[in-house]
Amino acid sequence: MVDIKDFKGIIELNNNSVSLFPGTKIIDVLKELENDNKELMVFPSSYHIATVGGYIGAGNVGIGAFQYGYFYHKALLSAKIISPKAEVELRGDDILGIAQAAGTTGVVTRAEFSTVNKEDWEEQVVFCKDISCVMSTMKLLLSDPMKTRRVTIEDYDTFTRVTSKDGDRWNVILSSKLKLGTRIDKIFDTIAFAAIYVYFNRKSPFKNYHYEAKLIDLKSFLEISTILKNKLGSSIMIHGDVMIIKSQPIVYSVFMSDVENFDLIMSILRDYGYYYNLHSYQINDYHEDPYVMQKIIELKRKVDPLDILNRGKVRF
Template structure:
């Protein structure tokens, strides 16, 4: 069989780092945090697992994969919710969790390796009075390599927007034939959010900032417009994160009392509202929210959708959706600043049947309602970054070995 012949060549070179145990293969074939029923159906079985511990392992794997046209998927903790680690072809999964480092830092950047856990980086920086400018809500689980290659927003995005605009100074990247490329500053944008489709990141320098004493605070109102007006007044330099929740969503996770129809949670150095214990907030940040609610919402046929809306669009769309669906839909919004404008990462969660109503309202407002997509092209909202990704795909992975099928070159 094709797979057996190929796997034996990997086993000869990599010894017990190559795993073909059926139980582990089943485990690695599943993307545990993908709750989209559309994406989940795209999954294909993997044919083996390799647990790397150094760059020499990476070189060996790439050389063999390139020679025998074997698809590879780099995987950290598998926390992606948008299908980054779903194999579209029978593939070898390369586990990078042991590709770690002793951190190095200066006043503006920290040097890391892809298997470094985000939580460990944050703990290291905290000892030096620093923190990452932007980091994922899955900080207790995720690796920094997965976040650089696949993430976009996170905690700190109200201040800095996308994590890659907050500052990636340097990336060391391997192409599929084991050639090494070092990229700096703007060129790093060709690999951030590309989900490992055009290169394997083995080292990075990412932006950090002074750590401050942020307090989590709650402001409630029956009036959504009042909530949105408050957001306009908040200074970015003193406000770390902002979350909008309807009462049903927040009460399910936060178990808070005294909630109104609309609730604003603000992490700030300013005194703005009632101080709360925000230990539950990581369950409500960006992608974490629809994973959380897939488990606790009570919807029989749970479904979700995400749109990036301006303040005005958020008010118009949410007001109308609530008029039709009321408490049958849960609304969550993470507030970001993208290219100088306040944008709300808006999550709709409901029974699947209700999304026909939501879709119709979106279309009426002139807002395209996109279905869940496996393609990088459909998630990158800056054409120049997408062109950089394609450029490096052609240069570093012309045979489409790395996470194949997810970056289209023709559109």
């Protein structure tokens, strides 16, 4: 085990990028960038505790994903790694070999991220009585995605428990320049992406709390969510963060319920062709992008063929 928490700090700050040591906390980077009215292009919702190396090794989405997709599509420009057989600088597609790779291909020693201008986004909620309202709201947001930083869709049960405010059957929470809904106090720190199931791990209404998180296309997410709410009602809570991945709206979908309901939940997901094992210790079972997984395996074979780094966590 290698502790790199003191291997931290900003190496170089340019107009449109910042180079960082892996132990640097994301929140410290954001504070420094704020002095120049900048922020990271994409960064994790867990930015209060996340480090640069942790985000690269275990993350993929985050704040800004509605505009720019996964952090490794545009936000991560380059990285240096140390591996058992080589010290390598990665750029372009090669950088995908460390993306959500759980440290199996190298120890990151330096990473360069894109920055963007920090803007005043207004947090709002659009209250929807039905799915057609959600779809029409999403159509407006997707018509010009650069005007919106974050979008989350929640059912009544999730929204009311997180915000302690009254909601509707479906609620579209957005951080945007567009004026589409009712202004709301800042809540994204609590609900975005993985933060939602961590939050309910402590405050769940379910006796035997369990969750599954999957990437689902927007249309399927709305159809699956409708089926699950009709079958389980308040016995399931649904949360979805909307991103644009390869020009398509994709939802980081979180389903939370009692563990005994997951046979039904997983069967419906499989009916739509969605299945991977989020809780597996091997990244092959939960990595969403086959091409990125291919690049991880290629790099692993090149720099760590004896599987010394995080042994057994990747099949290669």
